[in-house]
Amino acid sequence: MSVAIEAPADPAARKWRTLRVTWPPGGDLRVTIRGTGAGNVLGGTFWTELAELLDLAEATGRPGSIVLAGDGGTFSQGLDLRWYLTRLRRAARGRRVGDLLAADARRLQDTITMLARSSRAVIADIDGECTGAAFELVCACDVRYASARTWFSLPEAELGLVADLGGLQRLPRLLGEGLVRELALGCGRLGAARAARIGLVNGTPAELTAFAGRVRVQPPAVVAELKRQLEAPHEQELARGLERAAGWNTGHAADGLPARMRARLAGGPEPRR
Numbered sequence: 001m002s003v004a005i006e007a008p009a010d011p012a013a014r015k016w017r018t019l020r021v022t023w024p025p026g027g028d029l030r031v032t033i034r035g036t037g038a039g040n041v042l043g044g045t046f047w048t049e050l051a052e053l054l055d056l057a058e059a060t061g062r063p064g065s066i067v068l069a070g071d072g073g074t075f076s077q078g079l080d081l082r083w084y085l086t087r088l089r090r091a092a093r094g095r096r097v098g099d100l101l102a103a104d105a106r107r108l109q110d111t112i113t114m115l116a117r118s119s120r121a122v123i124a125d126i127d128g129e130c131t132g133a134a135f136e137l138v139c140a141c142d143v144r145y146a147s148a149r150t151w152f153s154l155p156e157a158e159l160g161l162v163a164d165l166g167g168l169q170r171l172p173r174l175l176g177e178g179l180v181r182e183l184a185l186g187c188g189r190l191g192a193a194r195a196a197r198i199g200l201v202n203g204t205p206a207e208l209t210a211f212a213g214r215v216r217v218q219p220p221a222v223v224a225e226l227k228r229q230l231e232a233p234h235e236q237e238l239a240r241g242l243e244r245a246a247g248w249n250t251g252h253a254a255d256g257l258p259a260r261m262r263a264r265l266a267g268g269p270e271p272r273r
Contacts, residue, residue, distance in 0.1 A: 011056045018046040019053065020071065028064040028212050029057055029120070033134075034071045036080045042133050043080030044087075051111045054118060063220050065212050066118060068141060069125040070134075075150070078132025081261045088258050097254040105164050105246035108133065112165055116140035116231065119224035121215045125208055126150045126201075136167035139174065142227065145208040146201045150192040154183045159260045161253045164245035169238045174200050 012023040020032040031053065036043030057066065070076050084104075091100040115122055115137070124141040131153040138144055156163045163184060171180045175198055183190060195201040203211070215223065 009056055010060065011053050014056070016049050016053070018043075018049050021053065023062070023064070026064075026216075028067050028123075028216065030067045030069065032069045032071050033076055035076060036083055039077035039129070040070045040072070040074055040134075041077050041080035041083075042137075043083035046080075047108055047111050051114055054111075054114045058119060063216065065121040065123055065215050066115075067123045067125050067208070067212065068115075068138070070127060070130075074128040075124075075126045075130040075138070076134035077129055078134045078155075081265050085258055085261050085265075088261075092258070097257075098250045101254060102246060102250040105249060108165055109242050109246065112137055112140045116166075117227075119220065119227070121212075121223055121227075123208060123212060125205055127205070129153075131155060132163075133165055136163060136165035136170075139167050139170040143202045143211065144200060145203050145205050145211075146192045146195065147205055148192050150195070150201075152183075152190040152195060152200075153187065155187045155264075157184065158187050159253075159264065160257060161249050162245050164242065164249050166238065166242060168245060169234075169241035173234070 010023065011029065012021045014021070018034050018036055020034055021030070023029045031050075033040045033042075033046070035041045036045055054066075087100060087104070088097060091097045121143070122141040124138040124144040124146075126138060126144060126146040128147070128149055129151060130138060130146075132155055135152050135154055154163050154167055162168065168180065168184060171183075175183075179190075179198060182188065190200070192201060196203075
């Protein structure tokens with residue numbers, strides 16, 4: 001008696017709460033971030049769904065790149081502070097804020113690492129604001145295409161945090177240390193034109209389609225191995241940096257973090273231009 005083997009689920013056939021997913025035959029897997037709130041913010045459900053989607057995509061065996069975009073003229077305003085404030089309040093009641101910060105940092109780091117290690121080319125299609133955790137997310141993509149109205153920022157220092165999702169480790173390879181220090185220390189904005197001049201952005205959205213088409217005809221095994229070869233020299237340094245950043249936030253950022261998050265939600269300091 002033969003046993004039928006279930007084919008892996010099609011990510012585009014599943015209903016997602018924080019993502020809109022399409023995957024046309026012979027095309028690329030397009031993932032549009034809707035997030036968990038206004039500005040396509042990245043709350044817990046988003047991180048869970050992104051990890052699940054990446055697992056499903058790998059299991060299908062279908063060719064094609066992953067194209068990551070944002071919904072409605074904004075890529076993402078970063079971490080969902082309302083979601084995180086609720087978690088902090090619950091943790092504070094049990095005096096477990098440090099444990100929460102450590103566990104959540106590892107979880108989010110692992111999801112971004114999954115994206116970076118995908119066997120597929122991962123292409124960021126960026127329009128509008130791309131800040132904080134969202135900026136760190138696109139740093140893990142293979143290439144980035146951005147509209148003229150796009151801007152980037154690392155505002156974590158204003159919350160009393162260091163960016164701990166890989167931005168401080170991946171960005172120096174993309175921008176050079178001087179500009180990374182400018183962004184991380186000053187919490188300012190990096191506009192699309194400057195980002196293109198220094199190589200963070202590979203082109204405009206109009207150029208993305210042609211690039212994705214060129215990648216699509218390459219053997220998938222070659223694409224996967226090219227990515228492994230490019231990442232291998234940096235893996236140990238990245239792992240150490242992620243551990244250090246998460247450890248520092250766990251030990252130093254708990255006091256006053258809820259108040260700083262509430263102030264930002266209430267219209268606190270905006271990233272400086």
